[in-house]
Amino acid sequence: MALRHAILATLLEGEASGYDLSKGFDASVANFWMATPQQLYKELEAMQAQGLVTARIVEQDRRPNKRLYSLTEAGRAELSEFTKRPAKPTAIRDELLVKVQALDVGDADSVRTAIAGLLELSRTKLARYDRIRARLLAGRTEEEYFDVIDRVGPYLTLMRGRAFEKENIRWAEQALSVLEHRSGR
């Protein structure tokens, strides 16, 4: 039941709709928590029923109405409690790496294409994280930034995502070059 806490943590940044969360979750949260739109809509409803969030409906013309959710005091308290509880070990499920593991009995070309896809995706994501980072730092050094801001959490998680994508890029490049060298065998 920790999708709930991922949502609460995201809402610290400000109110958001299910749709907002569904596309990219939030820039940084997307790196360590995945969820389908259906999960989000359902969970937000349950959270509202339990008083962890409040909804306000915003009527828009030329667009469907949206329900913007924001944290309640109970929501903040629940999130704070969550930080004290022991965390479950990280769950990861990466089909691409299953393919790579099976590379030698499978179709090398398909796997190569898949790795190339990862490489491109990771470059896009890295560029995005770098833009977000530049916006946060706004010309200051990290030290200056840390002295001024009140929330370090989002910056730290962003840096983790950034490092992850950098490693994806390095790794994918290495993997492709290895595969190219052996394509003649």
Add this chain to the structure above:
Amino acid sequence: MALRHAILATLLEGEASGYDLSKGFDASVANFWMATPQQLYKELEAMQAQGLVTARIVEQDRRPNKRLYSLTEAGRAELSEFTKRPAKPTAIRDELLVKVQALDVGDADSVRTAIAGLLELSRTKLARYDRIRARLLAGRTEEEYFDVIDRVGPYLTLMRGRAFEKENIRWAEQALSVLEHRSGR
């Protein structure tokens, strides 16, 4: 239904019991696919029923009997087909990073302790991967190694896991030092 393929990919290394798989899955596979023992026992049974694996019971004295599973031709074929199908995007669920995101409204001390826990765990894992790597290379350079071996898959996934743990260590160290500098606020 890709737990199945993770298991098939692991069994390429040789026969294994549910118990073998459950503790650490296989050294490299553990990095990109998590599963509980219950999942494994259940899935192995289903896979046997569908002819993707065969079991042979090994009677041991002074220990419970075990069922060692190995790939069938159908299993290999299924795995090969899998490499051709498009992979689902990586699913990741990391409670620690949810905590870090919520750091500033939560209990900073608990979060710090959790990060320190990650740091230690990652150091242990990295050391393990380095040992496995050294055993595989057996004194040769990567180039020499690639020229000789027939399976690159496991080496590439191992390298991905290794890079991941290295990044965990860097990041955790940075995060702890940032938190220490602000502990007076």
Add this chain to the structure above:
DNA sequence: ATTGGCATGTAACCAGTTACATGATTCC
């Protein structure tokens, strides 16, 4: 004496995925 490792399993429950549905608007 008790903890931990070996080795397997059942059952109940909870979380996540997939398919289907709606309807206006904006972009190509």
Add this chain to the structure above:
DNA sequence: GGAATCATGTAACTGGTTACATGCCAAT
């Protein structure tokens, strides 16, 4: 004219987690 975006939802299903159970052996 057709696809993509905005915005929400229901229902059926599949996959994953937790709790419980067994029993012997080795080590502390």
